Amino acid sequence: MDHNPILVIGGGPAGLEAARGAAELGYKTLLVEKAGVLGGTPIQADYAALTPDMENTEVAMKRMTDAVEDDPLVDIRMETVVTGASGEVPDLTVTLNGPSGEEQVQVGSVIVATGFQHFDPGRETQMYGYYEYDDVITLVDTERMLKAGNFVRPSTGETPKRVCFIQCVGSRDRQIGNQWCSKVCCGIACKEAIEIRHMVPDCQVFVFYIDMRMYGFWEDEIYWKAQEESKVSFIRGIVTEITKRGDTVVVKGEDTTKGRPEEVAMDVVILSVGKEPSAGTVQMAEIFGLPLESHGFIETTGGALNTVATSVPGVFAVGASVGPADLEDSVSSAGAAAMKAAGFLRKHALANA
Amino acid sequence: MDAIYADAKYQEVPREEKQRLFDEVKADMRWNETLYGCYECGICVAACPSARFYDFSPRVFAQVMAREDVDSFYELLNDSVWDCSQCFSCTRCPRQNNPGGIITIMREVAVNNGLTSAKDALQAYSRIIYKVMSTGTQVAPDMLQPDFFPDWGPDVVAVADNLDVWRRMVPPETLHTTELAWDVSEKTRLELYMIWKLTGNLEMIEQIDEGIFMILEEVMEELLEENGYDIDDFESVID
Known part of the structure; x- marks a missing residue:
């Protein structure tokens, strides 16, 4: 069947899975990645291990990148961005801008997999002093240290004795404007807490939370494990501010189940930052004429039973471009979009035969 | 924390x-099956009869112990550990924790270490401890005096006046007693005493009520001697 390729935008877990799936169905696929490396945020942000199964990120993502690199039906364009689109699928003209300059290509269908960006904890308020105190870091900074196998206090390079996580930073917060739950931060905090306890067994680890959102098997496979095996302490209550006292950072919060406010000194505070739509996601929405939903992600139009259709037929959006998503969500929606994009092209081909 | x-x-x-x-x-052999992790759902408090009448929460025990909050632990050990009725309704915990079991262990530690709170809490029970440890029975018919139980009405006076007769109407002969709940043979009393002694229970009593311990030891060791027992023989068997 002769057809224009399926354009997959973004080479993260969702984009890789969409490209692999479309190619395995026998459709030509054009995979466009802005960065110089495939693997998306897990690779670019140096994730140590994936949540929830704790598989080494490089090993896991290499399986995905190998699958597209080894498939002759996938045409991969690195360091390339989509800058414009005109016409309609299945004969849409897309402008690409890459190392060899601008280029126009015809595509038959589009899968947007441009993902999310981590919330910047200094974006709205400075209550947590992220840019002020070296020992206040994020989940992402922690991944980097865990990957390097060296979890230390950034201010001194010493091994920490007391570490805490603060959940829901940049999520579930009307003041900040992000009312959604970012879905994965509870699980990632548990995963990192387990890793820290393994790496630094003498270090006490606390998690300040509103409610632990550990759905499905995440419940006993990482949350209970953190609590029961790694002896991580979970304290229901969110820290209101972080101050500096001597050479420690002091967190001030209420232990709501004990019903009293406390100030506790920590060596390292880890902010569990949430997800926001990435700049690329917002740009692709504009280029392809896709309305954003009320939270600022790309709007899907199929309700609960069709998670990837957008208001433009033949253009699909997957993974964290349509809302907070864990890896399971991302690759599952990517598979669904590959199938729907292939179906879209096949229907057109049959209609014109 | x-x-x-x-x-x-x-x-x-x-x-x-x-x-x-x-x-x-935490070194107690029962510990590992007593507490897994607590999500502070409150089901144990909802089920707890003591929580309805006292400022007492089985959840706080699970939570404080899971967090290794040593200061709060010490507070609990000296105060609300004695408010539990040990009914174990709290074992309906979805994580299979046993807050009542935590309290059992904590109480034993409080008693073994002679904490003032343990002495205060158990003070009222001296007479019962003495009776149980020397006879194996607790509530005796002659304890049921009309003065103490006015709510039982006028009939209890008639019963108390002729307690001995009423008791003899109960078919089993072993219940024809007034000072004990049932007839306890000397052999049973001595064996029971030796069990208390050899299992360390007497030492616990010594920690919290030395007076009762001394009376008990004197009375019972005399009885042992009269019956030709030598407690050392049994201690060497245990060793």
Whole structure:
């Protein structure tokens, strides 16, 4: 069947899975990645291990990148961005801008997999002093240290004795404007807490939370494990501010189940930052004429039973471009979009035969 | 948690002492099947009869122990550990924790270490302890005096006046007693005493009520001697 390729935008877990799936169905696929490396945020942000199964990120993502690199039906364009689109699928003209300059290509269908960006904890308020105190870091900074196998206090390079996580930073917060739950931060905090306890067994680890959102098997496979095996302490209550006292950072919060406010000194505070739509996601929405939903992600139009259709037929959006998503969500929606994009092209081909 | 503003209560007690008692609780062989992890759902408090009448929460026990909050542990050990009725309604916990079991272990640690709270809590029970440990029975018919139980009405007076006769109307002969709940043979009393002694229960009593311990020891060791027993023989068997 002769057809224009399926354009997959973004080479993260969702984009890789969409490209692999479309190619395995026998459709030509054009995979466009802005960065110089495939693997998306897990690779670019140096994730140590994936949540929830704790598989080494490089090993896991290499399986995905190998699958597209080894498939002759996938045409991969690195360091390339989509800058414009005109016409309609299945004969849409897309402008690409890459190392060899601008280029126009015809595509038959589009899968947007441009993902999310981590919330910047200094974006709205400075209550947590992220840019002020070296020992206040994020989940992402922690991944980097865990990957390097060296979890230390950034201010001194010493091994920490007391570490805490603060959940829901940049999520579930009307003041900040992000009312959604970012879905994965509870699980990632548990995963990192387990890793820290393994790496630094003498270090006490606390998690300040509103409610632990550990759905499905995440419940006993990482949350209970953190609590029961790694002896991580979970304290229901969110820290209101972080101050500096001597050479420690002091967190001030209420232990709501004990019903009293406390100030506790920590060596390292880890902010569990949430997800926001990435700049690329917002740009692709504009280029392809896709309305954003009320939270600022790309709007899907199929309700609960069709998670990837957008208001433009033949253009699909997957993974964290349509809302907070864990890896399971991302690759599952990517598979669904590959199938729907292939179906879209096949229907057109049959209609014109 | 090691809060900067520690609670005012028991600040004079050294941290090492609190930690020692905490470690003693966690070293108990039952510990690992007593507490897994707590999500603070409150089902144990909802089920707890004591929680309806006292400022008492089985959840707080699970939570404090899971967090290894040694200061709060010491507070509990000296106060609300005695408010539990040990009914174990709290074992309906979805995580299969046993807050009542935590309390069982904590009470034993409090008693074994002769904590003032243990002495105070068990003071009212001296007479019962003496009776149980010397006879194996607790409530005797002659304890049921009309003065103590006015709510039982006028009939209880008639029963009390002729207690001996009423008791003889009960078919089993072993219940024809007034000072004991049932007839206990000397052999049973002595064996029971030796069990208390050899299992360390007498030492616990000594820690919390030395007076009762001394009376009990005197009365029972005399009885042992009269019957030709030598407690040392049994102790060597245990060793």
